[in-house]
Amino acid sequence: MQRRPTLADVAERAGVSRALVSIVMRDVAGASDQTRERVRRAADAIGYRPDPRARRLRQHRTRLIGLTFEAGQEFHADLVDGVYLAADTQGYDVVLSAVTPHRDEPRALRTLIDDRCEGLVAIGSRLPARELTELASRVPLVVLTRRVRGVDAVRSDDVAGAMAGMEHLVGLGHRRIVYLDGGRAPGAAERLRGYRKAAKSAQLPEMVCPGGLTEREGAAAAMAMLESRQLPEAVFAFNDRCALGVLDVFIRSGVPVPQQVSVMGFDDSPLAGLAHIQLTTVRQDSAGLASAAVERMVARMDGVVTGGSAVDIVRRPTLVVRGSTAASTR
Amino acid sequence: MQRRPTLADVAERAGVSRALVSIVMRDVAGASDQTRERVRRAADAIGYRPDPRARRLRQHRTRLIGLTFEAGQEFHADLVDGVYLAADTQGYDVVLSAVTPHRDEPRALRTLIDDRCEGLVAIGSRLPARELTELASRVPLVVLTRRVRGVDAVRSDDVAGAMAGMEHLVGLGHRRIVYLDGGRAPGAAERLRGYRKAAKSAQLPEMVCPGGLTEREGAAAAMAMLESRQLPEAVFAFNDRCALGVLDVFIRSGVPVPQQVSVMGFDDSPLAGLAHIQLTTVRQDSAGLASAAVERMVARMDGVVTGGSAVDIVRRPTLVVRGSTAASTR
DNA sequence: TTGTAAGCGTTATCAG
């Protein structure tokens, strides 16, 4: 394996100065078309690719956005895709840093800072608000899918989303609606608030159960409902994963959905739309959230935004009605 | 926001040369304990963190392993975690590059090369073998979860895994076993081979259907089976996602699993083990695969391995028996 | 339009 060609190699081959090669490679003004052509040819001939490290070392700005996410989470994956896309159109590069079982969030964030990212986007951060504000004081930070006082946040309007879901269920004639809460997960407090608000305004009893995060928890909650005296008319789960657990247990137990019980989720994960599942749910606008986060980030990094003025950007989610919910037949 | 402190700042504050600071920060020999202590204090005091870009620019080696993966795939996430861990213990850093709907694999790989990664690990690459061999000729490359002639590969022994699954089913007394094939997915050809081999040696009829990749395809296949004259005794799906689709359709249609039909998957995804699912499956050793890939990568990068001698490292998967399979009662 | 030279923040070499 050979040494990789450098800018100097291109310069020599093209018979020009390194400065000119630099100008040509960056597509900026300052070189004749003829020279441009010659340099390009030389670069292609030896397979030259500029070294981004050296470039960023020299320039004052790195134009790097650090992004933390949880690998394996489908919604996070959608957001990652959106951030890549939005950053690209804004002329920024993205550095990924995954949070995994063996790599906690502080570590993921630290590596991004060490890599001289100009700003950090944290998807679904689970850090205490105190640590996030401290972090935000040191580097531009945008938190995705969670609200944190004093820190730029971009998230779905979870209150409105939960209320939309409730209005759908109420409109179908349901009154005994169980909500499976998401605990300390990002957005959980807001969705619960939306449920409560809607229940109150429709004068329904509040029926909140813990454990709305995973398939397992949803399944357990459904089991518990089966053992109780009376099934609710509808179950509204904190997320789709939980709703799928509920669905599965009901169907295995011979409880027809939606004839006897309506089930609805939140997120519109890929599974929700499958032909045999048809889960009614609330869709978050991942592309919109991602681009909003990047735009805010860029504004901060470009110095448009000065200091402590944190924003809380909220995007309205949309109700997706499918087959797992229907009018009450009881 | 201030300029970040540099090594020179530390040197000045500690009253020593930059070379000494470098020595201390890298924890190498060549400085007295007293100096070490003083430098450390100065560094901490001003919050100095070395710039990895400058470091890598100067050193000949970057000690960077580039890793491509598909965001949102749970099995990929497990492998990412494993690669992070293994690389860390070997003293290498990992650069992530996700393959997403808006970012294809060639692009993901290209950015890693531009970033001067010394070697590339590609999880579940879908590139044509020709392109992979070409790539491998330019940079150390290890492909995970797929076999490619002439390229270092680390994967599960899919043939053995499928055979183990079949032996389990045959041992339960099943003879009419449908296999849902994974098409061109990594490992699909091997698993099909394993099925065929086992079917042949047990003198069973070969019953192979296409469409074993997603829940949707599994569901469709199950529908088709329900419409046919006679249900098979067991269904062996290419992966868990497909098996879950099968399971779901059967249960909704009132076909008891495993009493009437046994269902088994492949991968042992997180969903498979849920209390209400209990899918019998074949587990891939993600940690073992990841560390094997990294070890091979390091051997190549450190120059222990010279050139065209590609290896095909295979790790045995393990059968995980749960409740979705049982002896034939017919 | 083109070339020269300095510098980004490190590490490596080589004297002292």
Add this chain to the structure above:
DNA sequence: CTGATAACGCTTACAA
């Protein structure tokens, strides 16, 4: 053990 100096690959004044 310590310090000066060059070099990594690139960009950017500034001069020609």
